[in-house]
Amino acid sequence: MSSASSTLIATVGILALQGAFAEHQTILQRLSIKRRVIVVLVRTAEDLAKCDALIIPGGESTTMAILARSAGLLEPLREFLRTKVVWGTCAGAILLSTSVENAKKGGQELLGGISVKIARNGWGSQVESFEAALEVEGLRDSSRPYTGVFIRAPVVLELTPSPLDPPIEIIARLSPQCLPRSHDLPQADIAAGSDPRTIVALRQGHHLLTTFHPELTDDNRFHEYFIQQCVLPSLA
Numbered sequence: 299m300s301s302a303s304s305t306l307i308a309t310v311g312i313l314a315l316q317g318a319f320a321e322h323q324t325i326l327q328r329l330s331i332k333r334r335v336i337v338v339l340v341r342t343a344e345d346l347a348k349c350d351a352l353i354i355p356g357g358e359s360t361t362m363a364i365l366a367r368s369a370g371l372l373e374p375l376r377e378f379l380r381t382k383v384v385w386g387t388c389a390g391a392i393l394l395s396t397s398v399e400n401a402k403k404g405g406q407e408l409l410g411g412i413s414v415k416i417a418r419n420g421w422g423s424q425v426e427s428f429e430a431a432l433e434v435e436g437l438r439d440s441s442r443p444y445t446g447v448f449i450r451a452p453v454v455l456e457l458t459p460s461p462l463d464p465p466i467e468i469i470a471r472l473s474p475q476c477l478p479r480s481h482d483l484p485q486a487d488i489a490a491g492s493d494p495r496t497i498v499a500l501r502q503g504h505h506l507l508t509t510f511h512p513e514l515t516d517d518n519r520f521h522e523y524f525i526q527q528c529v530l531p532s533l534a
Contacts, residue, residue, distance in 0.1 A: 307334050308529050311349035313375075314339035315365040317357020317389055321513035325521045333530060343374040351383035351529040354390030354409075356449070356511045359418065362389055363407040372407065379411040383532045385506040385524050387513065392416055392452050394507055399455065412502045413459040413466065420453025420495070420509075427451075430510075434470045434499060436527060437519045444517060446470075446498060446510035454497045454509065464503035471496040504532060 310326060312319045319339060326337050340346050352375075354362075366372050378384065379394075386394040393409045395416040406418070421428070427450065431443035457466050473496075499508045506528050512520035 307336055308525065308533060309336045309338060309348055309350045310525070310529060311338040311340040311346060311352045313352060313354045313362070313366070313371075313390070314341050315369065315371075316362050317355040318387075318511065318513050319353075319355045319357075322353050322355050322387075322521070325513055325518050326525075329518055329522055329525065331522065331525060333525070335525060340371075341369060343370060346371065346374050346378055349378075349382070350533060351524075352378060352385070353524075354384065354386040354393055355513065356388030356390065359389040359392040360402045360406055363393060367407065372409070375409050379409055379505070381504075383504045383506075383528050384411060385508070385528065386412075387508050388449070388451060388511055391507045391509050392418060394505060395452075396458060412500075412505050412507050413457065413463050414454050414494075414500075414507070415456040415458055416509075417453045417455050419450045420455075421448060421451050430472055430498075432470045432472070432498065432510075434520070434523075436469065437523050439519070444470075444512075444519060445515050446472075446508075446512075447514045448498075448510050449514075451509045454494045454500075456494055457497075459502070467501045468497055469499035469501060469506075470508075472498055501528070504528070 312322045323337050326335055338345055338348050394412045395414045396410050397415045398406050399417040428448050430446045432446045434444045459466055
């Protein structure tokens with residue numbers, strides 16, 4: 299049973315089938331905020347039922363989906379997404395998208411929940427991983443750049459909301475000087491903020507998507523943002 303909103307407890311699950319779930323757990327457990335956060339590693343539908351919110355970590359999205367199906371979690375996850383807060387990072391961002399390019403042979407099962415089209419490994423292979431200083435609206439001390447870690451990161455290709463979908467709020471973009479040299483995006487589109495491929499963090503309704511790995515830094519501000527701006531308002 300989920301924590302009641304009248305308590306001082308927020309129960310946050312982390313999908314723990316594959317990927318960087320332990321790193322998310324470490325950061326959540328060291329947050330210093332007024333409301334106590336209980337962390338649940340989610341491997342079964344019973345684990346998921348305890349949660350007020352969920353993080354889907356970075357890792358390998360195809361493998362994660364296969365393991366979720368084997369664990370009987372795909373449909374419970376889709377149902378959870380309809381009413382609860384979910385944050386997808388990197389592979390998690392792929393799973394939250396409504397369509398994907400560059401899927402492995404055999405296709406890619408998705409959870410949906412965020413109206414975007416996304417490309418796997420959009421900036422290239424492991425050797426083309428990079429870090430970028432990001433300006434993130436809404437973070438504590440937002441004038442201080444946040445280091446985004448991009449490892450085989452997906453790329454947002456298109457925003458695809460229907461008229462009935464919640465609006466999409468862009469939280470962070472890659473600046474021109476931070477773009478990988480192997481990708482020469484149109485400078486006019488970058489300057490105008492109209493190229494979706496520069497989007498690296500966004501919100502839609504209850505959900506948060508980041509194409510990078512906030513769990514792989516010592517900076518806990520993004521996890522703090524998730525709890526303060528996404529999870530707690532949903533419990534009010």
